[in-house]
Amino acid sequence: xxxxxxxxxxxxxxxxxxxxxxxxxxxxxxxxxxxxxxxxxxxxxxxxxxxxxxxxxxxxxxxxxxxxxxxxxxxxxxxxxxxxxxxxxxxxxxxxxxxxxxxxxxxxxxxxxxxxxxxxxxxxxxxxxxxxxxxxxxxxxxxxxxxxxxxxxxxxxxxxxxxxxxxxxxxxxxxxxxxxxxxxxxxxxxxxxxxxxxxxxxxxxxxxxxxxxxxxxxxxxxxxxxxxxxxxxxxxxxxxxxxxxxxxxxxxxxxxxxxxxxxxxxxxxxxxxxxxxxxxxxxxxxxxxxxxxxxxxxxxxxxxxxxxxxxxxxxxxxxxxxxxxxxxxxxxxxxxxxxxxxxxxxxxxxxxxxxxxxxxxxxxxxxxxxx
Numbered sequence: 001x002x003x004x005x006x007x008x009x010x011x012x013x014x015x016x017x018x019x020x021x022x023x024x025x026x027x028x029x030x031x032x033x034x035x036x037x038x039x040x041x042x043x044x045x046x047x048x049x050x051x052x053x054x055x056x057x058x059x060x061x062x063x064x065x066x067x068x069x070x071x072x073x074x075x076x077x078x079x080x081x082x083x084x085x086x087x088x089x090x091x092x093x094x095x096x097x098x099x100x101x102x103x104x105x106x107x108x109x110x111x112x113x114x115x116x117x118x119x120x121x122x123x124x125x126x127x128x129x130x131x132x133x134x135x136x137x138x139x140x141x142x143x144x145x146x147x148x149x150x151x152x153x154x155x156x157x158x159x160x161x162x163x164x165x166x167x168x169x170x171x172x173x174x175x176x177x178x179x180x181x182x183x184x185x186x187x188x189x190x191x192x193x194x195x196x197x198x199x200x201x202x203x204x205x206x207x208x209x210x211x212x213x214x215x216x217x218x219x220x221x222x223x224x225x226x227x228x229x230x231x232x233x234x235x236x237x238x239x240x241x242x243x244x245x246x247x248x249x250x251x252x253x254x255x256x257x258x259x260x261x262x263x264x265x266x267x268x269x270x271x272x273x274x275x276x277x278x279x280x281x282x283x284x285x286x287x288x289x290x291x292x293x294x295x296x297x298x299x300x301x302x303x304x305x306x307x308x309x310x311x312x313x314x315x316x317x318x319x320x321x322x323x324x325x326x327x328x329x330x331x332x333x334x335x336x337x338x339x340x341x342x343x344x345x346x347x348x349x350x351x352x353x354x355x356x357x358x359x360x361x362x363x364x365x366x367x368x369x370x371x
Contacts, residue, residue: 046184049274051102051261052174054182061176063108068116068169069095072207072236077164078214079221079232080130087236088130089137095168096141097239098204098263101315104246105259107183108174110145115152116169120161134166137238144241147172177250185273185318187257192344193324194270194279197245198337199314201237201288205263206309210235213297227289234290242315244334254327255320262314266307268360270316270351278347283339284355285312302356318344 026048033043036055044061047054052065069091076091100110115138125131142149152170161167176182202210214231217223221232242261249256262269270279287295291312295305305311317327317338324340331338342354349362 047182051105054106061182063103063106063174065099065103066171067099067102069098069204070207073166073168075207075235082221086129086133088133090236090238092134092137093141093238094204096138097241099170099172100145101242101261103172103174104243105261108176109247110147110172110174112150113142113147113172114150114170117154118157118161118167120158120163120165122156124166145243183259185258185275188273188275188318190344190346191321192257192318193321193340194342195317195324195327195338196285196313196341197315197331198285199310199312200240201290202235203239203310203314213294225289225293240314245331245336248330248334255323258318260316262310266309268307271349276349278345278350280345280352281342282354283341287312303358306353306358
């Protein structure tokens with residue numbers, strides 16, 4: 001398999017199509033912005049296209065996000081059936097982290113987070129250990145995010161969702177500290193430093209490709225990786241929660257100009273801000289073994305790898321020149337690994353990954369608002 005390149009499109013995910021649909025939705029969404037005024041709120045339309053939507057309510061800046069885990073829960077189900085390892089607590093944690101991390105990109109800390117558990121049959125809950133693990137993982141993640149689990153919805157969607165699968169998603173509302181505006185990249189400037197915070201592995205992006213790879217391996221998820229772990233075990237390492245880092249940055253009043261959660265589109269997300277600036281990366285974090293394995297098995301070149309997977313970088317913090325090491329220390333203080341990876345430069349909107357000789361131009365990334 002390693003000799004044959006496997007694109008993410010072949011795994012059923014075509015970002016060109018998805019982004020076109022998002023652009024259509026954003027156009028319709030913009031026409032509703034003024035409706036908030038009748039309820040005493042005001043939309044911040046500059047936040048459309050960012051990981052969360054921001055609005056003002058009284059003297060506070062609020063943020064709202066809806067996010068889903070994707071197909072990683074299918075990996076958890078397959079691993080449980082193949083090996084007996086119950087990892088549903090971990091995929092529940094993944095879902096909450098995906099939601100809360102996106103919200104935090106605006107400098108907003110989550111207040112309330114609700115769950116959406118959609119199954120193909122109510123029989124999914126007939127396995128009490130699986131259901132208990134799911135709830136425990138969701139609760140633990142909410143505690144780590146510092147927010148209240150407000151409730152949610154758990155529909156049984158026979159004929160729409162496969163009977164043995166569960167779709168995990170949710171929504172959250174948060175707020176910036178009093179007196180603070182949403183972080184939308186307005187302060188980004190040449191000379192700003194870029195700090196990359198390490199990922200634990202797959203996180204919530206790339207599961208469709210991982211499933212495709214597993215389906216072509218003779219031993220599937222039980223395939224041994226070079227580090228001795230199995231493919232399935234490593235894929236299900238829970239995502240890193242970055243909320244505590246953002247809280248620390250805000251508390252220390254560090255001069256943060258932008259934040260980016262590196263998920264779909266990989267390190268293309270480094271140029272998510274709608275600015276004509278160049279983002280030069282001179283150092284990259286180590287690539288987790290499970291991602292190196294996926295790259296080799298899918299036959300991805302460096303450009304495809306770094307525009308599909310996080311490749312060890314789960315979150316990016318942009319800060320004023322000379323502040324990068326303070327951000328790294330803040331990350332270390334909350335138990336995370338980070339490095340000053342590069343800087344913002346004058347120039348066209350693009351990402352330059354010097355260590356791997358890859359340049360991404362802005363036409364490679366179409367980012368639109370979350371619906």
